[in-house]
Amino acid sequence: MAGIGFELKKIVRQGTMASYLQVALSGAMIVAGPWLITILAIGLIQRFYRGALAEGPDLFLATVVYTYTGSLLSFGGVHYLFSRILSDLLYEKKERQTLAYFGWFLLLVGFLSALVGAGIGGTIRPMAIRNPLAYRVCAGFFFLFVSLHWLFIVYASLLRWYGRILAIYAGGMGLFVLSSAFLSPLWGVAGVLAGFTLGNLGILAGLTILILKFRQEARGLVERKGFTEVFTECTRGVWKYMKTRGDLFFTGYFYYLGIWIDKILFWIGKGQQVEGTWFRVFPPYDVLVYYTNLTMIPGLVFFVVFTETGFATILRKFLEGLSRRTYLNILKEKRRLYGESLKYVRDLGLFQGCITLSTALLSFWLIPSSPFPGTVGALLWGVFLHLLYFVLTSFLFFLEAYRGALVTAVLFFGVNLLVTLVSLGDGQGVKVFSLLGGGAEGGKVAYLLGGNASGGFPFLLPPGSGYLLGTFVAVMVSGGIFLVTLRRIDSRIFSRAAE
Known part of the structure; x- marks a missing residue:
């Protein structure tokens, strides 16, 4: 799945400002297309059509946030499994x-998300x-x-037409x-959401055309075998992966739970309900x-272009040489793999560290003030650690250390959950844990964790502490699991071969 990174790396080697700009824009759309489009589009609406959101700004933003959150929490494990296949x-x-598996997952996710979407609308x-x-x-x-x-983003990462992908977005x-400009005068905030929905539909249509054009040789598969046979083969294949790669599947869910659990707890414990919905928001933290x-x-762009491609290259060379090198040479190459891997993580850490430090120093100007x-x-700094955690987890996936990745994701979720309950303080931890844990027993645990906070300060710990400590533990x-796995990589492979 590092293919798009290799293509972008070729552009970087041209060494021109235009090539750097092209890689930056294309890479950003590959790693964060839906996210960026949402941010830019909402920014444009607020800038030029502010009146369109006047009747329900919290309603619109809550709908967008809950949609993205709900889709990731519902299908995070599916994304991981699809990527592996x-x-x-x-x-x-x-x-x-x-393309056949892509269609199978589209049918599955489309059916389930249509049910969830109907539930939201209803x-x-x-x-x-x-x-x-x-x-x-x-x-x-x-x-x-x-x-x-x-799903389209995962499959589009296989395409080499990054310029066309950028144009579609x-x-x-x-x-x-x-x-939105046309519909908002007629429907108000409903017109803005309708425009947003049409924009996403347009992107899906454009990516569909691009994918079908790229995979022309696969388009006749259903015609030759028949839909039923192709669907059955894909179902068996997915079930096989579920039995052998279940850890990967559940890692996706715990990973996204770890990302969102602090936000969810603040919505429940400190948030305000959006009128006419079950949505709750906590703007001081959400913003x-x-x-x-x-x-x-x-x-993320640096990771796609440099870190992932570099690690994939050295790992492939190491694995390809196992069958033809002497054991002493294998040990030598393993030490090289070990050192180069740490270098890639270090370089990414330094790059992102500069971004984070610069933002922190200029936060008074770049980020709204916090109460x-x-x-x-x-x-x-939680985001900084989150990126390192993401990179290390990706490396664990390369090494097929799925059980270790799952353990880390569970710890990420658990630490964020517990520390956020502590940070809620002044009785809100009791309220939230009672809802999540069920009645009085949940309340007792939450009281010990933070429900006994005193005074008028609204939080025992600063909001975001759970996310920061969760990412720290995850890193x-x-x-540690990554380093141990690297040290034992040759023995693991030879023992599997012996079996």
């Missing part, structure tokens, strides 16, 4: 089958807006399109802005999370 098919030179009752029915319908379709969007954003997470994008001392710093544990 694609990687194996490419390695086995079975490119034709990638359970919210927006008030004081011009067209509540249109808003509810668009909310359901928006969840469907976003859930499918993640730009066109989708333009469609959103124009359709800071929104801004600080932007600092990860440069590091909670220490929160901006906790979130900024330490995943780093």
